[in-house]
Amino acid sequence: MPITGQILTGFRSINQLQSKALLSVTQTVGLSVPNNASTLVTFTSAVIDTHSGYNTGTSAYTVKVAGWYWYTGCIHWATNTTGFRYTQLLVNAAASTMMISSVSPGGTTPSSLVSGPVFLNVGDVVTTNGLQNSGGALLTFVNASFQSSWSLEWLRI
Amino acid sequence: MTSNLGFLNFTRYNFYDNKPILHVEQTVAQSVPNTTATAITYTTVVVDNYAGYSSPSYTVKVAGWYRVYGCIHYVSNTTGSRWIRANVNSSGISSTIIGTAAPTGICSCVMGSLVPLQVGDVVKLESSQTSGGALSTQVGSGYNSWFGMEFIRCP
Numbered sequence: 001m002p003i004t005g006q007i008l009t010g011f012r013s014i015n016q017l018q019s020k021a022l023l024s025v026t027q028t029v030g031l032s033v034p035n036n037a038s039t040l041v042t043f044t045s046a047v048i049d050t051h052s053g054y055n056t057g058t059s060a061y062t063v064k065v066a067g068w069y070w071y072t073g074c075i076h077w078a079t080n081t082t083g084f085r086y087t088q089l090l091v092n093a094a095a096s097t098m099m100i101s102s103v104s105p106g107g108t109t110p111s112s113l114v115s116g117p118v119f120l121n122v123g124d125v126v127t128t129n130g131l132q133n134s135g136g137a138l139l140t141f142v143n144a145s146f147q148s149s150w151s152l153e154w155l156r157i
Numbered sequence: 158m159t160s161n162l163g164f165l166n167f168t169r170y171n172f173y174d175n176k177p178i179l180h181v182e183q184t185v186a187q188s189v190p191n192t193t194a195t196a197i198t199y200t201t202v203v204v205d206n207y208a209g210y211s212s213p214s215y216t217v218k219v220a221g222w223y224r225v226y227g228c229i230h231y232v233s234n235t236t237g238s239r240w241i242r243a244n245v246n247s248s249g250i251s252s253t254i255i256g257t258a259a260p261t262g263i264c265s266c267v268m269g270s271l272v273p274l275q276v277g278d279v280v281k282l283e284s285s286q287t288s289g290g291a292l293s294t295q296v297g298s299g300y301n302s303w304f305g306m307e308f309i310r311c312p
Contacts, residue, residue, distance in 0.1 A: 020310055022222060024271045026252045047252070048222065048273070070224075072269055074255065081258075106258025107238030107287070113255055115269055145242075147252040151271045153224070153309055 021051045021065045021154040030078075030142045036133040038088065038095065041075060041140065043128070043150060063124040067157045071099055072115040073128040073150035076141040079108045083133035087112040090127045091120065105134075109141050117155065126152065176308040177207045177219050183302040187294045189231075194249060194283045197229055197241075197294070199304045215304075217278040221311045225253065226269035227282040227304040230295040233262050237287030241266040244283045245274065259288065263295050273312065280306065 025043040033039045042059045051064040075087045082105075089099035101114035112130070120126065128150045132138045140148055181199035189195045196213040207218040217223075225243045242254035253270040266284065274280065282304045286292050294302060 018311055022271070022310060024252075048271070072271075074270075076254070076256065103257065104260070106260065107256070108258075109238070109240075109256045110258055111240075111255045113267065113269075143251075145249060145251050146254055146256070149252045149270065153271065 022048055023054055023061055024048045024151040025054060025149060027140060027142055027148040030139045032137045032139055033130055033132055034137050035135060038129045038131045041128050041130045041148065059127060061126040061152060063120045063122055063126065065154055066120065066122050068117050068119050068155045070153045070155055071118050074111055074113040075130045075148045076109055076111050076146040077105060077132060078139040078141045080134045080138055081106055082135055085110060085112045085132045086130065087114050088129045089114065089118065090129055091124050109146055175206060178204055178308065179210055179215055179306040180204045181210060181304050183294060183296060186296040188291045189284060189286055189294065190291050191289060192285060192287050194285045197282045197284050197302065199302065214279045214281040215306055217274045217276055217280065219308060220275050222309040223272050223274050224269060224307045224309055225272045225280065228265060228267045229284045229302045230300040231264040231286060232293045232295045234288045234292055235259050235261055236289055239264050239266050239284065239286045241268050241282060241284045243270065243272060244281050245272065245278055249283065263300060271309065
């Protein structure tokens, strides 16, 4: 490749690194999650959304740059010792079998967190779901010390 | 123009080849009081390329978005719950907290979150537990708690 091409390629790569897609959203209002039903969790506060892909009305992120992303999702649950709780990544409404994490809620305010890489294409719609089987509807927990959140960080093509 | 572009790329590449990263581990057990948010001491430095760490805190040298992650292991005690979170400039960050019920055996709390930081910000991990009394962290036998930070991108 000519030197000019190498420099331009390098410049584009640096630009990608310096301006890579980043999303971080938090939940500021608790959500009532029905018993034993995977439910879209609402996160209405966007802390950072570099590529304006997040819709606070639908709590969904539409991917603007294809590539591998690091996903982290965490849900805090109200105190209830029955059953289990989980957090799960969905892409285009399909539940990820890898990005799911389940906890047993033995104490106060249990948290279910899942984190890992996922490949996303432009236009993919990303959401975070939660499920609990306490026997009835259960609130996600929000206060000054606990805010559920999820994030996406572009890693590479 | 071609050579100037090359020089700028080299400078920026140098930064991303050596962006701030921290990883420290706890190798000395610590007693955490009951129901008290306590700064966790990680005294073994694995990597700290910008020399920002002095236990238990990291002073930010480059502004930007960071991934702050960490884990604390507690010795076996089945009472109550445990949590861990990031603390920036003496304020706990509510969007980073992770809580778990105390299981049978060693209890681990793991957190990881994106945090915007300015130069001079002081970052640490803090934890609390509700076992009813002071509780020791678990060190050894395959368990070392850890704290890390990774620069992600400019503000």
